[in-house]
Amino acid sequence: MLQNTLARIDRAVSGEALERLFQLIRIPSISADPAYAAACRNAASWCATQLNEIGFEASVRDTIGHPMVVGHYKGAGEGKPHILFYGHYDVQPADPLELWETPPFEPQVSGEGDAAKILGRGSSDDKGQFMTFIESARALMEEEGALPVNVTVLLEGEEESASPSLLPFLKDNVEELKADVAFVCDTSQWDAKTPAIATRLRGLLYEEVFIEGPAYDLHSGHYGSAARNPIHVLTKVLADLRDDEGRIQIPGFYDGVAELTADEKAQWESLGFDPQAFLAEIGLKEPGGEKAYSVLEQIWARPTAEVNGIIGGYTGDGSKTVIPAKASAKVSFRLVGEQEPDKIREAFRAFVAARVPGDCKVTFKSHGGEGAITQPSDSEWVARSLTALTEEWGTEAKLIGMGGSIPIVAQFKRVLGMDTVLVGFALDDDRIHSPNEKYNLTSFHHGIRSWARILSALGA
Incomplete structure (x- = not known):
């Protein structure tokens, strides 16, 4: 059954699945600018419609700011795991517009084969990312008639502007949003061919x-x-x-x-990180942080x-x-x-x-x-996800740190009592928050397939 689902994803990824992502990118849902409040609501409505189409009970929920989208799927039945999936439909402003090589809200694909890139604001952060999950759920429902696990989807519209509505919304809806574990797709792979799960966030x-x-x-x-x-x-x-x-x-x-432990240093050194190449990609040669620490320590642990x-x-x-x-x-x-x-x-x-x-x-x-947060790396949720990612990409999935911050992870733990598994398919060169944002088509494609494998593994 899973192989049939994967084949369906392969057929859809460069056609109808890509067009749905394009529809979402075309909505300029810039949360930081009040002039785009209507666009943010349009994006929320679009997302709720997509979830309802594939079998969720989804609705747009008003907040003190931009609306949330909440969708529930309970068709896997009692005894099956219940996961909460989180993403955000809002995007950063596109300024400065003169630096964009293509219009930021007119998505397109540039290049062919493994070099193909989806261009547009939000293509990577976070529309392309969370759409990998939704497209995976769509393929599973169409091919198998059900999802392997029970799912609650939470999409917010203020992640790029400090999430002022998020904490009050969580506190007001604790019982509705509680699940066994949360999954967030707003992080990166280790490299273009190596999937990863992030276990620490600044x-x-x-x-x-x-x-x-x-x-x-x-x-x-x-x-x-x-x-x-x-x-x-x-x-x-x-x-x-x-x-x-x-x-x-x-x-x-x-x-x-705290300083890194010897085991942590050894694990990070085994990743084969090249600081010169990392800096060269952005036109630099010398690290600018604390001179007593490596570049990887500077971006993950300092x-x-x-x-x-x-x-x-x-x-x-x-x-x-x-x-x-x-x-x-x-x-x-x-x-x-x-x-x-x-x-x-x-x-x-x-x-x-x-x-x-x-x-x-x-x-x-x-x-x-x-504050910063560290997630457990030895849970069954992580173990099954690592195996599924390795099977999909043909390369051993890595446990990594992240230099960025996702406040929702700490709030899930503090308010809902849940750990979070951070699975993402972005790359360092996606230019998120910058002009000419992109998302590799291979990230979108294998991301959808990865979620099908992960959901199947969690429900096994």
């Missing part, structure tokens, strides 16, 4: 800092040097965040950061302090000799181990305030925070 803290100086913008000839320039103040503060060795200088920042944007003064074409009245920056911290977001926030704000002159004013805005 946490995330996001802050904005605002520096105000003179009462209004000033003529730099009349007031230069005499008037305090908020951009000078801000950039000095930001420069002080790291020393020459790459260590973050906020007092107490490294509290709760915390970060990154400046994501600076705003201030005149930034249009031509010149305008102005001393701005205000300057601001967006700063994010990836957290590891037992680092506590609230303590890091307090320490960061104290660090900034201590460096702001008396005639300047500093204020802050928080965009939330979540």
Whole structure:
């Protein structure tokens, strides 16, 4: 029966399955921009319709922000595992538009064979990813008449904008959403031919800092040097965040950061990671983090302090000799181990305030925070999934870490009491959050087949 399902997937993947993904990518569901609120609701409705078509009882659920989609399938019967599958239908803004080689919301396939790529915003993060699961469920239902396990699908519309509605929604719907285990398809393979399950994620803290100086913008000839320039103040503060060795200088920042064990180091070294090749793919040669740690440790096991944007003064074409009245920056911290977001926030704000002159004013805005999380790697859920992935790809599936953050994983554990298995098919060069996002057609194809194998293995 499984082989028939896999054959059905092979027939559909470059035709009707791909067209359904294209339909979803065409909806510009940008959660961060209020102008796209209607598009976000359209995307939610589209997803609910797809789930209902294949046998789920699905609905669009209103929240304080963008809606959730919840779908239930109970046809596997009592005694079968019940899994919760999570994805997000919202996407990052497409700016800067001039850097896109193809329109971001007009998806297409570029290249042929193994080089074929699905182009468009959301193709990888996360529409192409969660559609691998939905297309797998569709093929199983069409070929076998039922799914091997009971499934609840939860799709949110604010993952790219800090998920403000998610935690309240989970707390209000605990009994409905509880399952034996959660699966999330918002992570990466080890490489283009090697599947992986991620067992550790960094946490995330996001802050904005605002520096105000003179009462209004000033003529730099009349007031230069005499008037305090908020951009000078801000950039000095930001420069002080790291020393020459790459260590973050906020007092107490490294509290709760543990070193890797010998076994962890040995496992990671066995992966054959090439730091030079990793950096060369993005046009760089030298790692920029803590010099005492390898590149793989820097992206999986060490915390970060990154400046994501600076705003201030005149930034249009031509010149305008102005001393701005205000300057601001967006700063994010990836957290590891037992680092506590609230303590890091307090320490960061104290660090900034201590460096702001008396005639300047500093204020802050928080965009939330979540600690790091490590998932068990020796569960039956992981074991069966690893076997299924290995069978599909013909290469032994790896256990890996991830440099990114998925706050829902910690919330599933804290609110719903569930562990999460992180199975994804993205690649490092998918350019998620950047212009020219893509998703390999082989990732989409084998991703759908992988879920058919995983669901079958879980229900065996």
